[in-house]
Amino acid sequence: MIALHSGDASARLRDLLIERTGIKAGGRLLDLCTGTGAVAVRAQTAVEPGGLVVGVDFSAGMIRRAGVKAHQTDVGDVTFVVGDAARLPFANASFDAVSCSHAMYELSPEVRERALQEVSRVLRPGGRFVMMEHCEPSRPLVRFLYRVRLSVLGSSENRDFARDEVPFLRRYFADVKRELSPKGRSKLIVGNKQEGAETAG
Numbered sequence: 098m099i100a101l102h103s104g105d106a107s108a109r110l111r112d113l114l115i116e117r118t119g120i121k122a123g124g125r126l127l128d129l130c131t132g133t134g135a136v137a138v139r140a141q142t143a144v145e146p147g148g149l150v151v152g153v154d155f156s157a158g159m160i161r162r163a164g165v166k167a168h169q170t171d172v173g174d175v176t177f178v179v180g181d182a183a184r185l186p187f188a189n190a191s192f193d194a195v196s197c198s199h200a201m202y203e204l205s206p207e208v209r210e211r212a213l214q215e216v217s218r219v220l221r222p223g224g225r226f227v228m229m230e231h232c233e234p235s236r237p238l239v240r241f242l243y244r245v246r247l248s249v250l251g252s253s254e255n256r257d258f259a260r261d262e263v264p265f266l267r268r269y270f271a272d273v274k275r276e277l278s279p280k281g282r283s284k285l286i287v288g289n290k291q292e293g294a295e296t297a298g
């Protein structure tokens with residue numbers, strides 16, 4: 098579905114997502130709902146030397162596959178952790194940036210709300226959250242599949258979120274902006290944790 102929707106080479110899109118996190122050598126990046134670790138593995142080179150990439154997913158099977166991918170691509174030490182986005186196993190202000198691709202709109206409204214709170218908690222003040230999702234496809238067949246997928250997700254709040262994430266992210270982040278990928282089929286939504294913001298425990 099991701100490849101069918103995006104039309105942009107998925108590796109290029111993931112690189113764009115990583116670039117927008119602003120992560121640099123020595124930085125600490127969390128890739129939320131990492132799946133098979135495609136973003137986390139590509140991000141590892143951006144934080145070297147001295148940085149840290151952690152991929153978290155609640156599926157042990159996905160995390161196993163991510164570990165194998167990191168090993169096969171020989172990018173260095175990516176850390177993969179089984180954990181729930183709604184209850185992240187990390188201390189306050191542990192990361193400079195958090196990325197999340199193709200997962201936020203699948204979460205139930207309660208889990209998503211909790212996950213956004215958790216992202217804000219584990220980010221350092223001034224840290225950045227970047228999420229990437231599909232825009233509604235224009236090709237009729239792909240749009241049909243996309244709508245079926247959204248309707249399977251049930252809640253109307255999920256459909257509202259998929260249409261426009263910005264108001265949801267504004268509850269937790271400052272300077273929230275939305276950007277389209279070069280082919281206009283994917284969107285990146287960027288928000289910053291305010292400098293000097295309290296980190297709720």
Ligand SMILES: C[S@@+](CC[C@H](N)C(=O)[O-])C[C@H]1O[C@@H](n2cnc3c(N)ncnc32)[C@H](O)[C@@H]1O
Binds near residue numbers: 155
């Ligand atoms: C469509 S995949 C996207 C994977 C990856 N980010 C990518 O772009 O290829 C969604 C992932 O979110 C994970 N996920 C769903 N709910 C989660 C939760 N509450 N906590 C952690 N991971 C979750 C799933 O296990 C799945 O691997």
